[in-house]
Amino acid sequence: MATFLIPTPLRKFAGNQSSVTVSAERMDQAIHTLVAQHPDLGRHLLDPERNIRSFVRIYVGDTDFRELQGEQTPLADHSVVSIIPAIAGGCECNLP
Amino acid sequence: MKLRIQKQVMSEIFRHAMADFPDECCGFLYGTEEGGRLIHDVRRAPNARQGDKRRRFTIDPADYLQAETFARDNGVSLLGIYHSHPLHPAIASEHDLKQAMPYFSYVIVSVFEDRVEELRSFRLHDSGQHFEEEWVQS
Numbered sequence A: 001m002a003t004f005l006i007p008t009p010l011r012k013f014a015g016n017q018s019s020v021t022v023s024a025e026r027m028d029q030a031i032h033t034l035v036a037q038h039p040d041l042g043r044h045l046l047d048p049e050r051n052i053r054s055f056v057r058i059y060v061g062d063t064d065f066r067e068l069q070g071e072q073t074p075l076a077d078h079s080v081v082s083i084i085p086a087i088a089g090g091c092e093c094n095l096p
Numbered sequence B: 001m002k003l004r005i006q007k008q009v010m011s012e013i014f015r016h017a018m019a020d021f022p023d024e025c026c027g028f029l030y031g032t033e034e035g036g037r038l039i040h041d042v043r044r045a046p047n048a049r050q051g052d053k054r055r056r057f058t059i060d061p062a063d064y065l066q067a068e069t070f071a072r073d074n075g076v077s078l079l080g081i082y083h084s085h086p087l088h089p090a091i092a093s094e095h096d097l098k099q100a101m102p103y104f105s106y107v108i109v110s111v112f113e114d115r116v117e118e119l120r121s122f123r124l125h126d127s128g129q130h131f132e133e134e135w136v137q138s
Helices: A008-014 A027-037 A039-045 B007-020 B061-074 B094-099
Strands: A002-005 A019-022 A057-060 A080-084 A087-089 B002-005 B026-032 B037-045 B057-059 B077-086 B105-112 B115-124 B131-137
Touching: A002 A027, A008 A039, A008 B077, A019 A027, A027 A039, A027 A057, A057 B061, A080 B061, A087 B094, B002 B007, B002 B105, B002 B115, B007 B026, B007 B037, B007 B077, B007 B105, B007 B115, B026 B061, B037 B061, B037 B077, B037 B105, B057 B061, B061 B077, B105 B131
Parallel strands: A002 A080, B002 B037, B002 B131, B077 B105
Antiparallel strands: A002 A019, A057 A080, A087 B057, B026 B037, B026 B077, B105 B115, B115 B131
């Protein structure tokens, strides 16, 4: 059972839980299982083709899963997986 | 919606905005939700935007992860993000909207070389299509 840490802004879509355990052997299976358990998370984690959104970062321990084996990254019972929202922005105006 | 920000938090945000001028600054807001949202702590984050930082900010995923860990370890809630708009009003932009997460308060300060002009805060509407302004009290 890998443990998924849910970021604060998405907790209301996961039953107000800060962590959720998921039984899966690979990242893609785990994400789809997580979304099956908490469907409202889906639009934040998956694109219309049901792939993991490009701007969503998911770390296994301290490493981005895209730097491991991507969606094929194996997960163990002790794996801690963090979902990290993209935080960015900025003002509208043109530079002088 | 009301957002209370303790005075020392507001002062720290202003100091950060002035120190990083003309670049945009950014950081994390912590507090409680009991009896209304109250921000009582703030932590600076590096603006990790590659290239010109005068009109954009980005928070590195590792810094975000640390911010969540800090909240968990200290029994506080991560309630929002602040950033500055140098030489520009404290109004949430289309760029801000595209990247906005639900639930978070997005505090924006308008900063000039010698002063902070204003501070406003916005929260993403449940539709995800627009912001709602929060009424800020200190």
